[in-house]
Amino acid sequence: MAAKKAEKAADKALSAAKDAVNDAKKAVRKLDKAARKKADALDNKLATLKKDAAKTVKRVKRRAAAVEEAERAAKAHRSSEKRGRAEAQAPAQRAEAQSAARAAAARVRQESDTIEPLQPSGADSASRPEPTTPAPAPKVAPRKPRAVRPSVVDAPAAPEPSFRELRGRAQSEGVPGYSRMNKAALAEALGRG
Secondary structure, X not given: OHHHHHHHHHHHXXXXXHHHHHHHXXXXXXXXXXXXXXXXXXXXXXXHHHHHHXXXXXXXXXXXXXXXXXXXXXXXXXXXXXXXHHHHOOHHHHHHHHHHHHHHHHHHHHHHHHOXXXXXXXXXXXXXXXXXOOXXXXXXXXXXXXXXXXXXXXXXXXXXXXXXXXXXXXXXXXXXXXXXXXXXXXXHHOOXX
8 A cells, every 4th residue: 555655656746747847848938939039139120220321331422422523523623713724615615514513513412411310220329329421512603593484384383292201101101012112103102193
């Protein structure tokens, strides 16, 4: 009889040990799952930060190239005027140099208008330094306004929303595939086309 009691006690102890092992395995699986989720979230955050940084670098490089081009055109224009070559040049060449300087300045103005600071994707917005902007582009003398025919201008047109505005509205309204659409497709998807 004592042997049967000992066997029963051993069976109970064995089943309790199996239960403890199973509980430990479950706890380890839960910890692994939580650690994996946290690691995946950190990987995603890192990828978005890298993408944001790459976009910022591209924008800064484009703007720097446009500023350099504008400076070169302005310098060429100033140096030709200083040496008196402006009077000696043919009118077409002079107009071409001036239009190149104006076009470069317009590109710089457009770039400075369109470059916006990137909004960070994660909560670490305080850890990123603010990008510095290069010196402003040289100013170009304003042109005379062209005469507008009255028949061309009938009524003032409503300002058309920009691509960024359309994209923001599409994102807020949950339009599927908005990130791959151009301006016309966004306008159509939002019911403006």
